[in-house]
Amino acid sequence: MSRSAASMSTTTPPSRPPTRSTPPSRRKAIRRSDSPWTAQGSGSGAQPPRRRRAYSDDQSGWLVGPTWLYISLAVAVFVAAAAVAVIQATGSDDAPTQAALEADQAETVEQQAAEQEQSQPQAEAQVAAQTDEQQHAVEAPSDQAQAQAQDAQQQQAPAQSESQADDPADDPLRGFIVPIANACISQHEGHLPGANRAYRNDGVHEGLDFYEWASCVVIDEFTPILAAKDGLVIRADLNYVDITPDDWARFEAANWAGEEILDELRGRQVYIDHGRGIVTRYAHLSAIAQGVAVGARVQQGQIIGFPGESGQREVYTDENDVHLHFEIRVGDGWLGQGQSPQQARQLYLHAFGLPDE
Template sequence: AHVVVSYHSYAGAVFAGGCGTHGPTLRLAQILAQATGYDLPAEGWTAYPTTGGLADYLTDLGVAAAEIELTDRKHTEFERNLRGVLAVLTDVEDIVTARLPDAGGQAHWLGLDGEAWTASYYGSGTFPHPLSPVVMDGTLYFVDGGQLKALLPGVAEPPRTIAPPAGKVDGTPIQELLDLAALPDGSALILLDRDGEVYRCAPGTDRWTQEDWTALARTGGYYLTAVAADRRAIYFLDTNSGRIWRYVPDEEARAIVEIPRSRGIDLAADGRNLYVLWREIANERPAIVQFDATTGEQGWIVKKGLDYPTALWLDPRPGGPLYVLDSNDRRVLALARDTGDVLDEYLVLDREVTLRGGWPLDDRLLFVAPNALYLYPAVEGTPGFTLPDSAVNTFDPADLEYLRGFISPIAGIVLPERENSLPGAPRHYRHGVHQGFDLYAWPDGTQVTTSTEVRAVRDGVVIRADWDYENPSKSQMDEWLAKCRQLGYTPEEILDHLRGRQVWLDHGNGIVTRYAHLSAIAEGVEAGQEVQQGQVIGYVGNSGTPESLYNPDAEIHLHFEIRIGEHYLGQYLSPVEARRWLNRVIRW
């Protein structure tokens, strides 16, 4: 949908979703108010705070959405609202292409009836969720499905996967790549693995080496979520500590910038400045912040005009703009790197198209999307192409659209702000990757206890209930963790032990939820039993954790996983995308 109008009662007014921060939504509300005669409060939802959930949610997705509050609860006021609907149908194009009055830069409407681009389709399943695309020596590199892939734009061939022999670098297995950056001299790509490892790949030779990040930074407990490089240094975003590290070869890495923990999304560097993308948090808008790349001194900050950004990249040419992907991945802003002013705005009209990043190619822009590339402006006389679907059974994050209607597994608890508690975070003690999210406390800071009830998040059937579980001995735990260190990853059988006492529920269609580290299982919960949403199935604990062997009161929390087939919710997604999906799937 491009436009959604909902109805409620009773305030006798039109409310624009997103509090008037979305151009199409604001124009929709204006048209409705003019046609129906309802008031359009300048203060928006603040005048009537119980309204606005649906419209705000849709606006966050880039949909023009407004809610009409009828005058009372008795009358439908059909005629005046029919005038509103007809006015919307007449002015759909005006609504969809509207911009805020103070929007900067030039607008470019892409696809459908907007400005043309050259589209190349690679077939479903070829690269369903590309991350961090960069172009080096004419080749496009990106991360997809936890792997490094490469292709030649404009050539009708699927991407190739670049991997070290046996998937190992210096004996360490690559688990799931998360981000990459290209060195400006074209000599190598720097890649981050979700397990905390840092790799260097020379594309010309496909030679891989490993960087010992713990030795470089002399620190542990890190979660590196983004990397950038310029001609002088490599920069790492550590979301756990809220630090940005600057690393010059043959020197120790040093922290040059401190930002709020778990707020950083992405970063870019140009040799003089560092640009950091911050996500939105409660009562705080997202932002792009400029820092001096050597001293860490803050420069400009841009908040206005950002909705829900997910990625940042920089035109590598001198003076080229800074780009940010925003608005449910259907809008790209080009900013002046010296001032942060908006130069251009690229908006995708086709609701079926979402972008994942881009890169400048000569005098054009290459936009990277799931299984597709778009070159803007279109190349005359050079048509795009369509390749057949991939035969590889690849997990497609688009499948997550079918996940809805879950409740929080602990009443009153919301998704943690700390990224390390979410899916995809490293687990250094076992050389692995976190596959769920951890719930330790309520929003007021009250900690969960072993008497805290765990609920079924949706109707389902119990397929596992560990009534006979026994916590391991210290020697057994030491043996498991030693095995993980030896292998460089966590074998599935050891990971299952480390989850402790568990209950698994099957919700159909390949969806399974796992409730782990339980102290006890609720009476009557047995394999084969049907359970209802909200039913108590167990109690929070710390079973299976190393801490449980030394301090029974430590690390008490619920580890909760949502599985889709063989994958966990959050796999192959960036941290900010995983967070937003969890907030969509679960009603907190």
């Protein structure tokens, strides 16, 4: 043996015995034999694995189908039954409760309606009583005042006919009545037209003042004031607001000058237009009678208001200054303007149809 041959013999590994190849069909058969669900043998002579018992439709078994299906159905039926029971139980409880609530509400509404129906006549009666009281507070003096006015007119009629016998029948400065029934014309000079009012920036008094102590009758806040003649209301201070100490200080600082301040000093007022340039003023009123408003027509002797002290500082002090300030205006002036207080008094006596004094 040569060296090369010997070398080759030492380097060439011994050959493996040929590997036995398993046909593909056999490999599949082996995989199937490993499955417990197949009936084929493994080819090794071992016992085939036990098959699971197939479900049968044989009448000898009372359950048909898999057990888990029956268990699931049973659970579902139980749950459904429980849900129905809960719903029924809940519904049976709620229904009477709702019905009871509705019944209670209906009963409450009926009771409230009955109470309202019972209380309504009482409320209406109370309102009517209050209305009557309010009307009585303003209108109560009406009958008495009308009677007083009629008496005063009857007493004044003879004197008026005598004093006006020689006067023209259509004289616009005749035919008035005294605005407070049975009152006399004060002889106190300070109450007459033309009286000096030095505190009013050297002004003068432009009308008549009716005070209880100088006018022959009781004069207070309940004494009716009468329209001196038929006419049309052209001013009625229904929303009047009383003056304050600050207002009085303002008047003093202005030295009482100016028509605006003089108007404030007259307080709550009513003006009646009698035509032909004749207007009567009623000032310092405590109240205005119902139905007296701008545009209303009033008849002679009709109650138009009540005396007071509006426009005076006594309205906010403990002092008493209740009276009526009355004027007969002639055009832009006033009856007795330019005359002495006593001469002006005679003119008013003529206007009222009273005899000279």
